[in-house]
Amino acid sequence: MDLELRHLKTIRAIADAGSLTRAASVLGLAQPALSAQLKRIERALGGTLFVRGRDGVRATALGDLVVERARVVLPAVCELQEEAVRFAREGADGYRLGGTHGPLLGGLVDRIARTDPGALVTTCTSWSEREIACGVVAGRLDFALVGVCGESGAPEAGRLAWTEVARDPVYVMLADDHPLAPRSEIDLAELAAEAWTDVPGDGCFGDCFAAACVRAGFTPACVYETDTASCVHLVQVGRAVGLCRATFPATPGLVTRPLTGAPLVWRHLLGWHPEGRAADRAAAVLRHTRAAHADALARSAGGTAAPHLPRAGA
Structure with missing residues (x-):
């Protein structure tokens, strides 16, 4: 059997997990299938890679060598694949x-x-x-x-x-008949009783907003995380106030205002x-x-x- 990249991935997964059971879960395999695959890999390499114990598995000297090389080879091959795909796709x-x-x-x-x-x-x-x-x-x-x-x-x-x-600065979005809408800017603390709406994302904005509210003396009672159109609707009907960028386009039924002191950027x-x-x-x-x-x-x-x-x- 020739050694393949998938075999190196298996060896690395076992070393990282420290257990055949945990490695099998990570790889999406049944433990007997993983054990059989490991035996085939060990036969191909000519020696035992891992020794089982009460607390899981530990690498042998040969295992340490193979794991060390796998940690170098796998990222290099991944980078090569990305560069090749990028070169092929770019025009x-x-x-x-x-x-x-x-x-x-x-x-x-x-x-x-x-x-x-x-x-x-x-x-x-x-x-x-x-x-x-x-x-x-x-x-x-x-x-x-x-x-x-x-x-x-x-x-x-x-x-x-x-x-x-x-x-x-991050702005607040209000219905145009909201009591605070005539203001040129609004203190975050004045919105403590409001429900909020915002669009999703995978950054830290939600945590930063929560921290800004705590500094202003309150915790948001409710935050509706939804698409832009739904955010706009919730604000227009007075169900919530929204967070938006300063570049948010003019929209009937609502206004946007900066927060005093720009607590969010x-x-x-x-x-x-x-x-x-x-x-x-x-x-x-x-x-x-x-x-x-x-x-x-x-x-x-x-x-x-x-x-x-x-x-x-x-």
Whole structure:
């Protein structure tokens, strides 16, 4: 039997788990099947890799050698596969843009289409910043346009190049007949009795919001995490107040207002692979994205309903 990558993965899983039972669960195998596979691997390598004991298994000297090599080989092969896929999928022409939901992605598409009308522009959206970043790592996307809370790090920070497009205070979204709607800004503590609504995500924004509420002296009684359209509806009918970006577009039946002291901040980020074929266009795409952000602020609900509100720059 020739040694294969799947065999190395099996050996690494057993070493990491320290038990055939736990390793079988991780690998999705029955323990007898895993034991039989291990015996075949050991025969192919010419010796015992693991010794069973009361507390699980421990690696032999041969096992230590194989596990050490597996920890080097497996990541290297994974990186090779990702680079090959990225090289095969990337094209010299066109823009493959990935982003979380919001007006900046649409604005970026519009600006690229106007300045480079012959280029093919495709988009992919997801609530998950990590999913979009992984798409760039794997070569399925050229650029990632995502947001992160405060000073949080960007996803796949060690593998992608990231630049901050802009930094905005997080706004609160209210029904236009809400008692606080006439205010130019609102203290978070004044909203202690409200139910809240927000869109999902895989960053730390929910935790940061909860911490900001605690600092303001309350704990949110209810948070509806749902899609943008449902968030808007809940605010319009007075069922909740919402959290939104400063770039949220003007929408009938609601207004957006900054929170006093900007207790929450949202950073818009643009990312790309530094060795990808689209890297030489990153500067131009960044300029387009910053212009799209400025356009979105000008058209935002806050900008329309209260032009005197502070505006965040790039």
